[in-house]
Amino acid sequence: MSMKILVTPTSFLKPENAAAKAKLEAFADEVVYNDLGRPLQAEEILERLDGVDGYVAGLDYITADVLSKAPDSLKVISRYGAGVDRVDMPAATAKGIKVTNTPGTNSVAVCELAFALMLCAARNIPKLHAAVEKGEWPRSQGIELRGKTLGIVGMGAIGKNLATRAKAFGMTVNAYDPYFDEAFAKENGIGRMDLDEVLTTSDFISLHVPLNDSTRHMIDAEKIAEMKDGAVVINTARGGIIDEQAAADAVKSGKLGGLGLDAFEQEPLIESPLKGLDNVIFTPHTGAHTAEAVSGMGSMAVDNVIAVLSGENCPYVLNK
Numbered sequence: 001m002s003m004k005i006l007v008t009p010t011s012f013l014k015p016e017n018a019a020a021k022a023k024l025e026a027f028a029d030e031v032v033y034n035d036l037g038r039p040l041q042a043e044e045i046l047e048r049l050d051g052v053d054g055y056v057a058g059l060d061y062i063t064a065d066v067l068s069k070a071p072d073s074l075k076v077i078s079r080y081g082a083g084v085d086r087v088d089m090p091a092a093t094a095k096g097i098k099v100t101n102t103p104g105t106n107s108v109a110v111c112e113l114a115f116a117l118m119l120c121a122a123r124n125i126p127k128l129h130a131a132v133e134k135g136e137w138p139r140s141q142g143i144e145l146r147g148k149t150l151g152i153v154g155m156g157a158i159g160k161n162l163a164t165r166a167k168a169f170g171m172t173v174n175a176y177d178p179y180f181d182e183a184f185a186k187e188n189g190i191g192r193m194d195l196d197e198v199l200t201t202s203d204f205i206s207l208h209v210p211l212n213d214s215t216r217h218m219i220d221a222e223k224i225a226e227m228k229d230g231a232v233v234i235n236t237a238r239g240g241i242i243d244e245q246a247a248a249d250a251v252k253s254g255k256l257g258g259l260g261l262d263a264f265e266q267e268p269l270i271e272s273p274l275k276g277l278d279n280v281i282f283t284p285h286t287g288a289h290t291a292e293a294v295s296g297m298g299s300m301a302v303d304n305v306i307a308v309l310s311g312e313n314c315p316y317v318l319n320k
């Protein structure tokens with residue numbers, strides 16, 4: 001039986017994925033790569049789906065409408081990454097399309113970026129860099145992470161990696177997660193709190209939850225009002241988790257001391273109330289983009305698509 005695979009994450013084509021690419025090309029009769037260099041729009045996905053059996057998906061929005069028009073040949077969407085919020089899971093399930101992801105492959109990469117954003121906000125690094133580039137030499141004063149409290153919302157793969165690193169920096173770490181891992185917390189000295197306690201007691205708050213109906217705008221004007229004055233919020237999860245207008249207003253009023261953001265409601269970020277504000281630091285959804293994570297996501301995404309199409313057991317199918 002002939003197999004056709006569509007692959008859309010452009011970082012899949014980095015040299016780190018040479019072995020995964022070779023494995024996929026040996027398995028499939030035809031592999032179609034993303035020629036646009038960015039996530040695909042609905043029409044662009046559909047134009048490339050003809051006769052496709054497996055879809056290694058980047059950050060494309062694979063909506064119910066796209067899935068309703070997808071060919072019957074499509075059997076598996078293999079997400080290259082952890083988040084599956086851009087795949088309409090009920091629509092995929094209704095159509096008998098299996099959805100897989102690559103849990104844990106990018107958790108160190110994302111936690112290190114979250115940590116970098118915390119340090120950038122604490123020491124004003126982007127602004128100082130820009131000043132030195134302009135020939136200035138400001139004497140800036142920041143704050144230390146040591147002795148501060150970090151509140152982690154979502155203590156899964158990324159949240160746990162961040163927690164242990166923050167402890168090594170001398171921070172007090174508390175976390176909120178409905179599926180709180182008591183054993184991990186006990187071993188690493190992490191406090192268990194509910195969401196409101198985390199928000200009211202933390203100097204830094206880092207978000208690591210999936211985007212879904214229970215987390216959309218979980219950080220809104222009301223929740224920001226509960227935070228300590230000058231708190232810094234880091235979001236490397238998904239844009240929709242923070243109400244961006246409320247966050248921008250809170251930075252302007254001085255309620256928030258800073259924001260470190262890797263994910264946005266609209267990507268790329270073109271027009272936004274968050275732009276042009278002091279101590280708001282952006283990265284372009286780059287949390288998973290290290291050589292190590294790109295290779296981890298690529299090899300697991302390929303293994304998953306091959307396993308499902310070969311009828312083998314794949315432990316990473318999310319909609320069994």
Ligand SMILES: NC(=O)C1=CN([C@@H]2O[C@H](COP(=O)(O)OP(=O)(O)OC[C@H]3O[C@@H](n4cnc5c(N)ncnc54)[C@H](O)[C@@H]3O)[C@@H](O)[C@H]2O)C=CC1
Nearest residue numbers: 082083154155156157158177179208209210236237287288
């Ligand atoms: N910026 C980037 O490039 C990346 C972003 N992400 C985002 O980060 C998210 C987290 O990734 P992982 O840690 O790998 O996932 P994970 O599944 O290991 O952890 C998520 C944790 O959030 C918890 N959770 C779920 N709903 C919650 C709620 N309402 N309140 C508090 N906690 C809740 C879960 O119990 C789980 O422990 C992903 O879903 C994805 O959206 C992930 C990888 C890369």
Ligand SMILES: O=C(O)CCC(=O)C(=O)O
Nearest residue numbers: 009058080081082083288
């Ligand atoms: O950057 C990517 O392609 C995927 C990273 C991501 O957001 C995820 O793993 O959910």
